[in-house]
Amino acid sequence: MTVVVKAQQLTSVRAGRTLFADLDVQVEAGGVLHVEGPNGAGKSTLLRILAGLLTPQRGQVDLFGQPAAADLEQWQRRLLFIGHKAAVKSELTALENLDLQACFDGATVADPWQLLETVGLLGLEDIPAQQLSAGQQRRIALARLWYSPAPLWILDEPFTALDQAGIELLQQRFAEHSAAGGTLILTSHQPLSWQPPQLKHLRVEVVS
Amino acid sequence: MNRASTWALVKILMRRDLKVALRRRSDIVNPLLFVIMVVSLFPLAVGPGPDVLGRIAAGVIWVTALLAALLGSERLFRDDYLDGSLEQMTLLPVPLPVLALAKIFVHWLLSGLPLVILTPLTALLLKLPVEGWSTLLLTLLLGTPVLSALTAIGAALTVSLGRGGALLSLLLLPLFIPLLIFAAAAVEGALVGAPVVGQVVLLAGLMVLTLTLAPLAVAGAIRVSVN
Amino acid sequence: MWRWLHPYAKGEATYRLLGRWLPWLTGSAVLTLAVGLIWGLLYAPPDYQQGDSYRIIYIHVPAAIFSMGTYTAMAIAALIALVWQIRTAEWAIAAIAPVGAVLTFIALFTGAVWGKPMWGTWWEWDARLTSELILLFLYLGVIALYHAFSDSRTGAKAAGILALVGVVNVPIIHYSVYWWNSLHQGATITKFEKPSMATSMLIPLLICLLGFALMTAAFVCQRLRNEILRQELHRSWVQQELDQ
Numbered sequence: 280m281t282v283v284v285k286a287q288q289l290t291s292v293r294a295g296r297t298l299f300a301d302l303d304v305q306v307e308a309g310g311v312l313h314v315e316g317p318n319g320a321g322k323s324t325l326l327r328i329l330a331g332l333l334t335p336q337r338g339q340v341d342l343f344g345q346p347a348a349a350d351l352e353q354w355q356r357r358l359l360f361i362g363h364k365a366a367v368k369s370e371l372t373a374l375e376n377l378d379l380q381a382c383f384d385g386a387t388v389a390d391p392w393q394l395l396e397t398v399g400l401l402g403l404e405d406i407p408a409q410q411l412s413a414g415q416q417r418r419i420a421l422a423r424l425w426y427s428p429a430p431l432w433i434l435d436e437p438f439t440a441l442d443q444a445g446i447e448l449l450q451q452r453f454a455e456h457s458a459a460g461g462t463l464i465l466t467s468h469q470p471l472s473w474q475p476p477q478l479k480h481l482r483v484e485v486v487s
Numbered sequence: 488m489n490r491a492s493t494w495a496l497v498k499i500l501m502r503r504d505l506k507v508a509l510r511r512r513s514d515i516v517n518p519l520l521f522v523i524m525v526v527s528l529f530p531l532a533v534g535p536g537p538d539v540l541g542r543i544a545a546g547v548i549w550v551t552a553l554l555a556a557l558l559g560s561e562r563l564f565r566d567d568y569l570d571g572s573l574e575q576m577t578l579l580p581v582p583l584p585v586l587a588l589a590k591i592f593v594h595w596l597l598s599g600l601p602l603v604i605l606t607p608l609t610a611l612l613l614k615l616p617v618e619g620w621s622t623l624l625l626t627l628l629l630g631t632p633v634l635s636a637l638t639a640i641g642a643a644l645t646v647s648l649g650r651g652g653a654l655l656s657l658l659l660l661p662l663f664i665p666l667l668i669f670a671a672a673a674v675e676g677a678l679v680g681a682p683v684v685g686q687v688v689l690l691a692g693l694m695v696l697t698l699t700l701a702p703l704a705v706a707g708a709i710r711v712s713v714n
Numbered sequence: 715m716w717r718w719l720h721p722y723a724k725g726e727a728t729y730r731l732l733g734r735w736l737p738w739l740t741g742s743a744v745l746t747l748a749v750g751l752i753w754g755l756l757y758a759p760p761d762y763q764q765g766d767s768y769r770i771i772y773i774h775v776p777a778a779i780f781s782m783g784t785y786t787a788m789a790i791a792a793l794i795a796l797v798w799q800i801r802t803a804e805w806a807i808a809a810i811a812p813v814g815a816v817l818t819f820i821a822l823f824t825g826a827v828w829g830k831p832m833w834g835t836w837w838e839w840d841a842r843l844t845s846e847l848i849l850l851f852l853y854l855g856v857i858a859l860y861h862a863f864s865d866s867r868t869g870a871k872a873a874g875i876l877a878l879v880g881v882v883n884v885p886i887i888h889y890s891v892y893w894w895n896s897l898h899q900g901a902t903i904t905k906f907e908k909p910s911m912a913t914s915m916l917i918p919l920l921i922c923l924l925g926f927a928l929m930t931a932a933f934v935c936q937r938l939r940n941e942i943l944r945q946e947l948h949r950s951w952v953q954q955e956l957d958q
Contacts, residue, residue, distance in 0.1 A: 332577065333714055334799075355580040356489040364571025368503065370510035382499040383579060385491030407510075428488050640879055644872045648862050657858055658876060661851040662883050665890035672897055693886070704879050707796065711871040 281308045282344065283431055283462040284329060289338035291324050298324050299483050302338070308430070309457055309477055312464045316483040322466040323363070323435050325483060329464060330360040330433045342431065359384070359429035363436060365420035369409035373400050376408055376419050386426040398422045399445070413440040424452050432456065434465040447472070493581045497589045500576070504593040507566075514562060515597050518555040519605055525551045526609045537614040544613035545623055545674035551609070552602055552627065553663050556634040557656050559598050563590070563642035564709070573646070574713050587705035588698070591632070591639045599631030615674075622677035622687075626670035629690040636701035637662050643708035666693060725946045728802050729955075732935045739935055743928035750921030758915050767831040772919060774824035776926035777817050778842065781849060782884070784814035784930060788856070789881035792874030802938075804870035805945060807877060808860055809937035813930060815853035822846050841895035845888050852880045866945060 286304040290297070298321030306312045314322050327333045329340055331347050331354055339346055342354050367376050374391060381388045388394055395401045398418045408416055417440045424432065438446050450473040453463055457475060471478070508515060529547050533539050567573040576586055606624050615623065641659040648654070673686035754772035761768040788810040795803035825843045826836050837843075856873045863869030946952050 327714075330578065332574065352580045352582075355578055358578070360575075360578055362571060362574055364569075364574065366571035366575040368507055368572065369566075369570065370507045371503075375506070379499060379503050382491070383496065383575070385489035385495075428490070430488065640875075644859060644876060645862070647868070654858055654862055657851070658855040661848050661855065661887070662879065664848055665883070665886045668890040668894045672894065700879075700882060704875055707875050708872065711868060711875065714868070 282306070282341075283308050283310070284312075284340070284342055284464065285344075286329060286340040287338055289325070289328060289335045289340070291321060291328065291333075292336050293321075293324060302483070304329065304481065306462055306464060306479070307477075308462055309460050310462055311453065311457055311475060311478045312481055313471060313478060314464065314466045314481045314483065316466075317485055320483040320485045322483055326360075326433050326435050326464065326466060327362070330358060331355070332360070356385075357429055358431050358433065359423060359427045360433045361420055361423065361435065361437065363439070365416050367408045367416045367419045370407055372405045372407055373411065373415075373419050374404040377422055380420075380423050381426055384423060384427050384429070386428050388426050394422055394425055397425060398448075414442060414445065417441060418445065421449065424449070424456070430460070431462045432464070434463070436466055436468075438467050438469060489580055491580075493585065496579055496581050497585060500579075500586060501589050501593050504590065505596070508593070508597050514559065515601065518559045518598060519601055521558055522551050522555050522602065522605060522609065523612075525554065526612050529613065535614075540614045541616050541678075544610065544615035545619060545678075546671045547613060548606070548609050548615075548623065549626075549630075549667055549671050552631070552634065553660070553667065555602065556598065556631075556638050556663075557659060560638040560642045560655055560659070561645075561652065563594055563639055564646040564712075565642075568646045568712065573709060577709060577713055583706035583709060584702035587639065587643075587702040587709065591636050591698070591701065591705070594639065595632050595635040599627075599635050602631055603627045616678055618680070619674045619678045622683050623674045625687060626673050626690060629687070629694050630666050630670050633666050633694050633697045634663070636697045636705075640701055640704045640708060643705045643712060646709075647712040666690070669693065724802060725942045725949075726951045729939055729942045732939050736932065736935050736939070739928055739932040743925060743932050746921055746928055747925035750918050750923075750925045754915075754918035754922055758918050759912065761915075764831070767828065770824050770828045772922045774821060774828060775919060776923045777824065778821040778846060779923065780926050780930050781814055781818040781821050781846065784810060784817060785849065785852070785877075785884060786881060787934075788814060789877045792877040795870065795874050796878070801867075801945075802942075804867065804874065805941040806934075806938055807856070807870055807874050808866070809941050810934050811853055811856045811860065811873070811877075813933045813937065815850060815857060817926075817930065818846055818850045818853055822850060839895070841892045844895070845891045848887050848891065849884070852884070856880065 282305060284304060284306040286302070289302040289304070290300040292298065302325070304312070304325075314325060316322050324333065328335050329342075331340070331342075331351065343357060345353065347354060366380075368379070371379070374395070377388065377391060377394065392401065392404075395404055398421065400415060400418055400422075403411060403415065408419060411419075421437060421441075437449060441449065446469075450471060453465075454473055454475065456463060457477065526547060529543070530540060533543070564573060567576065577583060579586065603624065606627055607620070610620055610623060637659055640662075641655050644658065645655055669686050669689050673683045673690065676683045676686065751772060755769050758769070760766050788807055791803045791806040791810060794800055795807060822843065825840075825846065829838050829840070829843075830836055856877050859876055860866075860869045860873035863872060943952055943955070
């Protein structure tokens with residue numbers, strides 16, 4: 280099985296505080312890694328390091344067998360990262376946002392209306408995003424998961440602001456992605472109801 | 488895998504920025520109104536005689552342009568930073584300086600170009616003699632991209648602070664000075680019938696230099712701010 | 715244990731190294747400055763045109779020269795900090811900037827004071843003074859930006875980028891201001907055109923230059939040490955150091 284993410288001896292220090300040290304992470308194609316831990320333990324920092332947004336103080340991250348420095352562009356082409364902020368433009372409508380996101384992801388959405396219905400935004404497509412609720416804005420961002428061609432997803436707290444139905448829907452999508460050989464790394468505070476055999480857990484603790 | 492080409496992604500970025508800007512037209516119009524208002528304060532302050540006004544016209548228009556550039560600069564990356572678009576921008580498979588240059592270009596389209604178009608009106612209000620008009624237009628055309636580029640550096644450095652304002656003017660105004668000197672001097676030269684080719688070439692050189700180096704500084708500043 | 719092992723421990727080594735240099739730098743700076751200033755202010759011959767008022771060059775000229783030099787040093791530190799991610803260099807930016815700003819202020823102040831007997835005014839838009847003024851703004855920008863961030867690492871990186879942008883601009887600003895000055899004042903003879911400075915005046919000036927260089931280095935050293943202590947306050951070696 281090909282190794283998609285391999286990180287060795289990651290150490291991160293933020294604002295003079297050690298978040299984690301000598302952390303090893305390895306995820307294979309089709310694998311799912313659930314990063315758990317209390318607030319402030321460095322879950323987001325770890326995900327940002329794996330996504331190449333942050334450089335660790337020590338250690339190295341290889342994606343698809345290549346270090347970040349080797350070919351950043353190839354990294355970025357195979358990676359989908361969704362952080363705390365939805366990157367939804369509040370002036371634009373849901374449909375326009377979806378369209379732009381898809382273009383940025385290098386994807387074509389065959390049937391945008393179908394997608395809107397899937398993510399539960401049908402009927403809200405021509406309302407500027409600033410008038411939508413936090414959960415609805417989040418759904419716009421998460422719609423990327425339905426068309427993204429990236430084999431690796433890194434999602435920081437994807438369930439935030441979503442209702443129960445939304446969370447279930449998202450987990451179904453995770454299962455499809457994994458079944459198609461895609462890889463997933465996520466953080467969340469609630470346990471997943473979807474428990475596939477390839478699910479691994481990684482716990483980061485607050486270091487005192 | 489994302490197979491979009493660099494140019495396609497840059498085009499989408501510019502399309503998005505233009506679309507967003509056109510939804511909030513007041514952000515484009517207000518700095519222009521500011522320019523017209525400041526310009527019309529001068530005759531009230533120093534008297535409407537053409538001799539005084541005509542002499543200071545080029546300098547006033549340029550100083551006003553600098554202030555207008557500062558006025559809108561905070562917005563350049565603020566929204567992108569707050570809604571997470573800036574973070575997604577750093578994840579696009581395009582070198583960040585290229586994206587920074589695209590942002591600078593869009594900013595110029597929305598703030599610099601309107602200022603150039605407004606020049607006949609401001610020149611008229613300040614009674615700038617006709618001999619200076621073409622040179623003033625030319626200096627603004629060459630100088631406003633420099634303003635946009637330098638502004639982008641300042642905006643990218645301060646975007647995560649939440650309160651750019653006075654700090655931003657402290658960072659940017661000293662950097663604007665060479666531009667102000669060369670541009671105002673060129674127009675002044677044109678008014679007395681001196682050749683202005685030298686100053687114009689200098690301004691063009693300044694523009695090329697700034698547009699080459701500024702995207703690198705903006706990219707570095709964005710990376711610092713996003714973390 | 716790994717907490718103390720990760721590569722940050724360099725701060726301590728730098729601190730100790732600077733500690734060894736500091737007494738020598740301070741001592742030689744005090745000595746050289748004393749010799750240079752006493753010689754320059756008391757024993758050098760008076761100028762045949764300006765009388766005794768020229769003596770301010772023994773402070774003005776070194777301050778002006780090192781205000782520029784310090785900016786370059788800061789930009790080099792910034793480059794090292796940004797390219798190689800060396801923390802000591804980040805702290806150096808913070809340590810150098812205020813020293814440079816003070817030198818610039820001294821140059822401006824002495825220039826203005828000199829202007830009174832020379833031009834009969836406290837402020838003249840002379841090219842050198844104007845460019846010192848703009849340099850002061852550049853310094854203040856770097857300092858303000860550094861302090862605007864609550865996280866000193868981010869602050870140092872941002873200030874570093876600004877210092878690099880500034881150092882590209884300094885020659886352009888310098889040139890533009892000189893050109894602007896010549897445009898507006900015709901061929902005024904600037905006070906620095908001294909084609910034939912008497913050796914008896916020049917030697918104390920050179921000594922003062924050396925003295926200012928040593929003094930600047932000593933101040934930067936001390937400030938860098940303070941900065942290291944402040945940034946590494948939670949580390950055990952600092953605690954031991956402070957307990958002594």
